[in-house]
Amino acid sequence: MSTLHAKAAEVYQLRPEVVERHDKTFFGVREKRDRMAKALPEWEDLREAASQIKKHTVTHLADYLEQFEQAATNNGVQVHWAKDAAEYNQIVYDILQQHGVKKVVKSKSMLTEECHLNKHLEQKGINVVETDLGERILQMMKLAPSHIVMPALHVHREDIGNTFRKLIPNFDEIAATYTPPVSYAAQSAQPDPNDPTFLTYVARMHLRQQFMEADCGMTGANFGIAETGDVVVCTNEGNADMSTSIPKLHIVSMGIEKLIPNYKAMGVFQRLLARCGTGQETTVYTSHFRGPRPGGEMHIILVDNGRSSILSNQEHWQTLKCMRCGACMNTCPVYRRSAGYSYTYFIPGPIGINLGMLRDPLVYSDNVSACSLCCSCDNVCPVKVDLSTQVYRWRQQLDAFGKADKMKKAMSSGMGFLFGMPAAYKAAMWMSPAVNWLPDALKNNSMNPWAFGHKMMRFPSHSFHEIWSKQLKYER
Numbered sequence: 149m150s151t152l153h154a155k156a157a158e159v160y161q162l163r164p165e166v167v168e169r170h171d172k173t174f175f176g177v178r179e180k181r182d183r184m185a186k187a188l189p190e191w192e193d194l195r196e197a198a199s200q201i202k203k204h205t206v207t208h209l210a211d212y213l214e215q216f217e218q219a220a221t222n223n224g225v226q227v228h229w230a231k232d233a234a235e236y237n238q239i240v241y242d243i244l245q246q247h248g249v250k251k252v253v254k255s256k257s258m259l260t261e262e263c264h265l266n267k268h269l270e271q272k273g274i275n276v277v278e279t280d281l282g283e284r285i286l287q288m289m290k291l292a293p294s295h296i297v298m299p300a301l302h303v304h305r306e307d308i309g310n311t312f313r314k315l316i317p318n319f320d321e322i323a324a325t326y327t328p329p330v331s332y333a334a335q336s337a338q339p340d341p342n343d344p345t346f347l348t349y350v351a352r353m354h355l356r357q358q359f360m361e362a363d364c365g366m367t368g369a370n371f372g373i374a375e376t377g378d379v380v381v382c383t384n385e386g387n388a389d390m391s392t393s394i395p396k397l398h399i400v401s402m403g404i405e406k407l408i409p410n411y412k413a414m415g416v417f418q419r420l421l422a423r424c425g426t427g428q429e430t431t432v433y434t435s436h437f438r439g440p441r442p443g444g445e446m447h448i449i450l451v452d453n454g455r456s457s458i459l460s461n462q463e464h465w466q467t468l469k470c471m472r473c474g475a476c477m478n479t480c481p482v483y484r485r486s487a488g489y490s491y492t493y494f495i496p497g498p499i500g501i502n503l504g505m506l507r508d509p510l511v512y513s514d515n516v517s518a519c520s521l522c523c524s525c526d527n528v529c530p531v532k533v534d535l536s537t538q539v540y541r542w543r544q545q546l547d548a549f550g551k552a553d554k555m556k557k558a559m560s561s562g563m564g565f566l567f568g569m570p571a572a573y574k575a576a577m578w579m580s581p582a583v584n585w586l587p588d589a590l591k592n593n594s595m596n597p598w599a600f601g602h603k604m605m606r607f608p609s610h611s612f613h614e615i616w617s618k619q620l621k622y623e624r
Contacts, residue, residue, distance in 0.1 A: 153490050153492065157485075157518070161600070171485050175479070178475070180426070181427050181478065184424075188419075194419055196532070198417055198530055199531045201417075202471075203466075207459075216372055216374040223376075226445065226448070230450065230451045231453070233451075236265070236401070236451045237268040240265060241272055247364065251358070253365050253390070254365075255365075255368060255381065256282075256383075257366070257369075277355075279391055280299070284351065285311065288312075289307070291303075292494060294487060294489055295474060295497075298474070312347060322349075322353045322354065326349050328346065359390045362391070364398075365393075365399075366391065367400055368401055369400055370406070371407075371414060373407075373408065374408065376410070379438075379448065380435070380436055380437075383432070383435070389435050392441070395444075396440075396444035397445050402449065404452055405455050418430065421530070424530045425474050458506050461506065463538070467499070469533050475525075475530065476533075476535055477500075479527075482518050482519060492511070492514050498535040498536070510549060510551070513551040516551075519536065521536050584606050
């Protein structure tokens with residue numbers, strides 16, 4: 149019985165050139181992260197500090213939430229509480245309705261993806277425009293994000309160009325105002341219609357008009373500072389600043405786990421977030437919102453939506469430490485070669501496996517096997533979430549959920565029998581090299597999953613146990 153993830157990954161593997169590009173792209177980001185980490189002698193101290201700060205904050209969450217609400221209220225912010233996605237969506241709609249909002253410009257927020265806010269508002273007749281370039285591309289293409297930090301990195305520029313030409317009403321008018329860089333202009337009299345610099349210019353001009361027309365700006369929150377009531381938003385495009393600089397109504401969507409105690413703690417996370425997520429020293433824009441602009445309103449909606457239940461889960465509460473940098477995805481060999489859409493939860497990769505199971509283990513259990521347990525995610529996580537350990541724990545519960553693979557159960561029973569009989573195990577190991585002499589047609593076929601994507605391995609002439617026994621005898 150194949151999981152939904154395995155089936156989707158198998159389809160994705162049919163395009164090896166796409167898989168190779170995806171793999172190299174995201175591992176390249178992982179390598180940038182490594183270079184940044186090596187440049188800081190105190191790197192591991194920062195990770196430990198971040199882990200302890202988040203551990204302290206989430207285990208004293210009620211106190212910090214009250215402190216944050218009081219500080220934000222003192223700053224002139226209106227604070228709302230939402231127990232679940234339905235209540236959150238209704239609060240947002242009520243605020244927009246009270247102000248007669250017809251168009252919202254929105255900075256990227258995984259919380260709004262989690263709560264399906266866009267769909268809810270669009271059904272109510274409100275135009276929602278994503279302003280993060282990657283999110284805007286996906287919105288126009290009617291696709292979901294495949295990564296939490298670089299949501300559209302899997303999309304080819306030719307597809308982006310075709311989408312822009314089809315869906316941006318004044319595309320030709322904008323294109324006519326474009327002046328290519330001198331170095332580009334000298335290369336060819338016929339410029340590439342899908343040149344990234346040109347397409348970025350078109351997107352910027354298109355989004356500029358959306359900012360001017362919007363009645364409300366919405367942002368997520370990378371961090372909430374309990375001591376001061378500030379909200380900190382980190383972007384590389386300045387779209388959060390544009391979303392809040394023109395409309396006078398600003399709505400912040402913040403999961404309750406985003407809180408940290410104070411600005412001293414903020415200094416720790418600021419040094420880790422971009423280095424881990426994109427391999428930068430810092431994001432281009434780190435925006436701090438403490439109160440409404442003159443003559444405007446600022447609302448912060450604190451959303452639970454199952455986070456309190458996660459906190460009460462003794463085996464998986466550390467998931468709340470995650471600050472959504474995406475480093476675990478960039479290093480994960482399974483994510484890199486199966487891509488985000490193979491996962492059934494809207495957040496893919498190691499963190500998505502755990503978050504999906506915490507959301508609904510019966511619905512999202514197909515993702516649990518999408519892990520090699522290589523533990524690389526644990527090693528790169530800036531806040532030391534025990535991601536692979538949590539995945540392993542979920543695997544032990546699959547049978548109880550009625551989601552265990554029957555073939556794997558049978559194989560496990562067989563291996564248990566073999567491992568429990570040393571003589572039979574040694575005999576099997578001694579005979580295994582005989583497989584090398586079988587014809588390829590018997591080894592590399594659809595009956596052998598190992599043969600998908602590569603040939604069957606050759607068994608070594610001597611097992612590890614034999615080699616180890618000889619080494620022990622030699623040392624004696």
